[in-house]
Structures are given as C-alpha cells and as structure tokens.
Amino acid sequence: MTDAVCTSCPYCGVGCGVLATTTGEVRGDPDHPANFGRLCSKGAALGETIGLEERLLHPEVGSRRASWDAALDLVAARFDEAIRTHGPDSVAFYVSGQLLTEDYYVANKLMKGFIGSANIDTNSRLCMASSVAGHKRAFGADTVPGTYEDIELADLVVLAGSNLAWCHPVLFQRLDEARKARPEMKLVVIDPRRSASAEGADLHLAIRPDGDAALWNALLAEIARRGALDEGYLRRHVQGFDDALAAARASDPAASGLSAEEIAAFCNMWIGTRRVVTLYSQGVNQSAHGTDKVNAIINCHLATGRIGRPGMGPFSVTGQHNAMGGREVGGLANMLACHLDIENGAHRDAVRNFWQSPTICTRPGLKAVDLFRACTEGKIRALWVICTNPAVSLPRADAVARAIAAVPFTVVSDITRTDTTALADVLLPALAWGEKSGTVTNSERRISRMRAFLPAPGEARADWRILSDVAARMGWGKAFSYDGPADIFREHAALSGLAGALGRDFDISALARISDGEYEAMKPFCWPRPASGQSPLTAGRFFAEGGFYHPDGQARMLAITPPAPRPAAPGRFHLNTGRIRDQWHTMTRTGRSPRLGQHLAEPFVEMHPQDATALSLEPGDVVRLSAGESTAALRVLITDRVRPGEIFAPMHWSGRTATAGRINPLVPGPTDPVSGQPALKHGTARLERLEAAWFGFAAAATPLAPPPEATYAYGAVIRTPTGWSLECAGREIPQDWIATARALLGMSGNASGEASADMPAGTASIAEDPARGLVRVAFHDDAERLQGLFFAAPHPVRLARGFAAGQIGRRIAAAQILAGRAPADLPDPGRTVCACFNVGLNTICAAIRAGATDAAALGRATAAGTNCGACKPELETLIANARLRAAAE
C-alpha cells in the first residue's frame, strides 16, 4: 500500500487509524495509538462502501435537480424569513456525531453566535448525553479522565451496559489480548442480556433493566462498611460523600434484580482489586435515569481514589467516531464551544467577543426529543438535518417522521437517500468518508486527522463549506470566510485557549498557529495541549491529584436514589434495543458491504425459549411487535441470551432495507431529566406470531427493494456477494407466481422470456409441489446464467441460502438450483460467522468436527477469528456446544 493515506475509521468511538487507497484497499494503521493496526469487521470492509450507487450527487429542491446557488439561496432566504418573522428559536439544526469537528464547529458557531439560538442538537444526545451530564455533575466539566491503556493495565475491567465485543470491537480485542497475557486479570459484565462480551467473562451480572444504580449503591455501601475508602483522597478532593453514602445505604440492593450472592461476588472482586476500570456505554446512558447511573459509578471510583491513575477509573466510551468532537465544539444544545457554559455570562461574552458575532444564545436550546416535539407543535419553522436519519433513529420514530413532514421548510444534507431525506424540501449532497478532510476525537480524547483520498463525486461539498455558504448568504460572510478545514481548526484551537484561561479542561491552543502543512501532517494526540505548556495531567490522565473543574477544585459525589423496579404490564415484554456486530446505525454505509450483510441478514427479535414456547413460536417464525400506534415485523431468534419476559431487537433496519423493520417507532423514549437522553433500551411491546399466507426468499444480481406493506406482512433486503437477497411474507396467495417473482426481483417479461422495454429479460423455470405448497422459480438469461431466483412456501423457506444466492450470475441448470440444496461438489458454507474472511457456520462446524478444540485451532483451520476477533465469542460458544454434545453422546 505505497500510496495509502492515513485516515480514521468513520464508525465507532474507538477511533481506529486506517490506511486507505483510492482503489478501496483498507488496512489498520500500525502507528495509530488507538488500534495499532487492528480493525474490526466494519472497518475492514470500508473499501466495499465507497462506491457511488445511491449517492446524492446534486442538490435538489422539491425533488428536482437544482443548482447549488438556487438551493443555497433558498435555504438562506427561508431561514432568514423564519428568524425575522418568528425569532431565532423558530429554527433548528439537528446534526450528527458523523460530522468532522470542523463541520461541527461551523454549525455551532452559525446557530449559537449568529442566528442567536441554541437550537442545535446532535444525535450524540441519543448516545452519551448522560455521560456528559454525569461528568459535569461530578467533575465540573465533561472530562474523560483516563486512556485506552488503562483498560490493559487494569486488574479488573467492569463492562457496564456495554457490549464492547460487538460495539467497540478493537477495544475488546485489546482487552482480550491483555487478559491472555495476564490470566489473573478479571472481567465482569453487567448487562440484562448475555451479550457476546459476557460469553468469556469471569462474572456476568444479568441485572434487571435499570437496576444499575441499586447495584452501584450496594457497592458504595459495602466499600464504606469494609473500610475500603480512600479517606485522604476524599478529604482533599471530594465533596458530598456523606449524602451519597446515606443514599446508598438507604437503597435496596434487591432492586438490581441480582441475588445477594451475586452482589457479594461483585463487591468482593471490585473492592479486592485496586486497579479497576469501569467502562460504560449505552446500557447505562440510554435510560430515563442515565445520569444517576453514571454518577453512581463515578461515586465508587471517587470514594476509593481510583481515578486518573494507571489502570483505574470510570470510562465512558462513545458510540460515534466524533461524538467527542461534537462535545468539544458545543454540538449539544446545552453547551457552548470548548466546554464553556451557556448559562455563564463570562463564558458567553468571551465566545461572542472571539467570534465578533452580533449576538449569542443566552439559554440552552431544545434537546433532540424536545426539538422534534417542537416541530410537531409548529414551533420550528425551518429545520436543517445534517448527516443523520432521525426518522429511523429517534424514539417514537413514526411521530418524528410526521413532525419533520410538518415543518414548513426542511433541509437535509447527507451522502445518500434515507427515510429522512424523503421528507426534505431541499436536499444537499455532502462529502462522505474518504472524500472529506478534518479532525475527529475518539473516546480517550485523542484527536486524529480524517484525510481525503478520493475526489469529490458529482457536485457534493464539504459540510463546513455548505454551512459557510449559507451563513454568507445570511449576511455573515466575513465570519465564515474559511479557506479550508485547517483554517477552522486554528480558530477552534485559539478559542480553546480562551476556554483554558477561563478554567476549562479542553485547551488545544498550542495548535492555534499551525500551518496548513503542519495540519496536514498532524499525528494523533490526546488533549489537552495548552499554549502555556502547563498540563493538568498526571501521566496522561486527569484527576489523580484532584484538580477538578468545579469552582472549588473539588469533585462531587451525588446522592443517588435508584428507580423502583417497573415490571412490564401483563402480556407485554420489556423491549431492549441495540446494535449488532457488523452493521452501523441505519446501514446507509455498512449496508453496502456484501460481507457485512451475511452475519445477521434480517431484522430480528431475540426471545427466551420459555416465552417462545408459551406463544407456540418456532425458530424462524416471523412475529409482529406492537407498542402505542406502531408495529414492526421481525424474524424471531429464540435464545437464552435474553431472560424470560425480555426481548431484544437491533435498531439498524430502516424503510429502505425492511418493510416494517424499524424498531424505534415502538420505543416511547422518556428522557433523563438531567441529560435529556431518551430511554431507548426501555420500551415494552406486545408480541404475536405474524400470520402470513406464504413466505418467500429471492435473490438477484440487481438491487432489490423491500416489498410494500399493503401486500407483504414482512420484507427485508440485504446485499450479498453476488447481488441482493430478499426475505418476505405475503398476505395473500398470488394468482401468478412468476409475475410475483418478477415483481419482487424487479424483472419484467413472461414465462417465455419476453421482457418490457426497461427491464432485463429472463427465461423463467418453475417447479411446484401443490401438496406441500412449495413454489420455486429461477430466471436465466440467454447465456444460461442465473439472473434471479424465488422460493415460496407456506412456512419460512428452508433453503441453503448462502449456496442459492451464491449461484446468481453463474451457469447452473434450472433443475439443480430449483432443488434448493448444494450438490456435493459445491458445499454450502452456511451463514457467515467471520465477516472478515467470510467463513460460514458449516465450514466452522466441519473444522470443529475435524478436531479444532479452541478458537486458535479454528483460526488455523479456517482463518475465522484471526483478524478483528469480533466473532471469537461466537466461535468459543460453538466449540463449547460441540463439547457438550459430545459429552452427552
């Protein structure tokens, strides 16, 4: 990779360094301190996502192509008009942790300093706003005390509400390697669900949903009872201990949902181990009590002085690659730039003077959930959604889609069409990963360069430039006359120097005068980096010797009262939502990668076998979930990973990939009163078998779309190595199966191969078994290559899918493909387990039968698990199951 460019992965908050070439070759950057050359399956598949299919390449006004001038003039005029007529708070921006820091900075400056409202919020509100609020309450600033190295130096790592193995796989790999090097190192996982991260843990605590604070309070009370407090640290650096302890003693440990033995085992491990890192994520944050949970965790670390020292500390890991950058520039509606506070007059004056702006917001703006509620209420007259898909990702997403549709003027900037772009009056094409340039900050405060290595496609432009062009049209051209991201970075760094002078933690003013060349060559570094050279860090970490950011320099312990347990009403299940290993957000990027689609190819819901039996559900059935006014149709996955009465569904599927696969419309999403973060993991839903007249599977070389809900009860499409595949369930038996197959496959023509003018021809072969209700159709082109196939049955189709879809584009006889089974000379690899090397379940099981007794041996035999390692927990489970079966025989 001689011409490779050093850049960063655009997905999760680990912030891995990537080497990438224009031909789409991608490798982990061996010199990047976040990953040292590692990549997970998503990062390794980045090269498969850079094609231009489905990209937005031109501005559109009212669904028609428009010039940039016409589109930008209209945006500026409509925002201007709304502000003049209804005031600055009548407009809003909803932005994203996918933005680069420079883009984020410009958006925040425009809204808070020039429009004069704080109505800019980010989808990071859904991810880690509770951590921000918890940090600010405890530390006086949104400071992450430690670094990734602490995870390797710890003797005990507690994963609280974090499926690190799937959601931050490279960090999990670092943890896994550290445990292998030091087998005495322990891992505890706190999660209602037995996630992949819990598979190899020393202790899995399957707490009741929202039972976290009760557990951490029990630990705090036990720390005090055993005399394990760090009295000196508490005396010198902490306030609020007595009240926090009194609240902890008053709370009922049983509210955690754990037995006394489980709580005692956890307390023994935690108290008995000095080097402890508690790493937490969405399971803690996405709750109506998220901020309290964060502070309950931090309380225990402050009480024992286990913070800011090697191998110790609370550690919030962020979902998106630049959630931290958004926090730094004030991308949240309740923060000013550079960790300054909107409510602080001195902070506001400093920022306004620095920006030389005509105004400055004087109060926090609308947080995400409130912002879309304000849209429903007609309070927002002009809305700009940048690089995010709220019509899928927000709680009550159906209501959010209606809210966006109700706004008189909506602009959406994005790289591709989404459920949200369908609601826009103006569409603006933005640059994507590989095309844009700037900086990002990962979960350990490390700022890295994102570098372009591809030309801008069509008329797509950088977000900072689009925002600056609108600002100029609104009369503020001088303040937004940037000549590139380096220019914006220097301004941001200079402003951070003012913040540092005002006693804030975020200060990178040492970089305020770097040249364009130095910016281009910038190596990853952790902030702060003040111009004075006076760092508040001890060995790269905050707070080992106090130095908190409350006015008195002391930290605060908070008195936490855990919520009372709230069992789901009879007939309803507790609905937990989350993420899967190989997809990212609403699949707008990872959905383009064939290999990432093969691990879990359909929207699904996990359910305990006991509940499945009670509802007479079989593996592979499709179920209908309902809550409030919304429903979803998902494949049921019966597993004891979830507990009875609880179900889990991933949030990735949208209207573009599934007929009714969006889960967040079912989540009511009450918000945390401090952080405003919605409780995305805490819905309830009814669940029943989905009755369908027939079930189908189809595959083709050309793009497939989810079928319409009017005639299909279920549908899901995914990329495959040979094209696309589709799962569906029809409401009525069709009159003409071939016509149905052609419609699903986007083909036209008749059984003898006559095609319409705009569709590819295909000669249909059909096999029917009326007694069993089976129908199989194959389409071949003139060269006898398989163009498409369609299988239907009265029950979910039983078929070697990997084999069948893998024949698309090949010469295979109709009789052979219609048999639906892989012939002996074409073995079916089965469902993909290892996405990095595309190793299927059948291949892995064969290797286990042939004598592979551990993950390393499986790796040698099949290559599975030898790259990112995210499939290792699944490999180990397969090996363990094989052992159990062998023992039982």
Ligand code: SF4
């Ligand atoms: Fe990207 Fe994976 Fe690294 Fe996250 S862990 S930054 S998704 S390569």
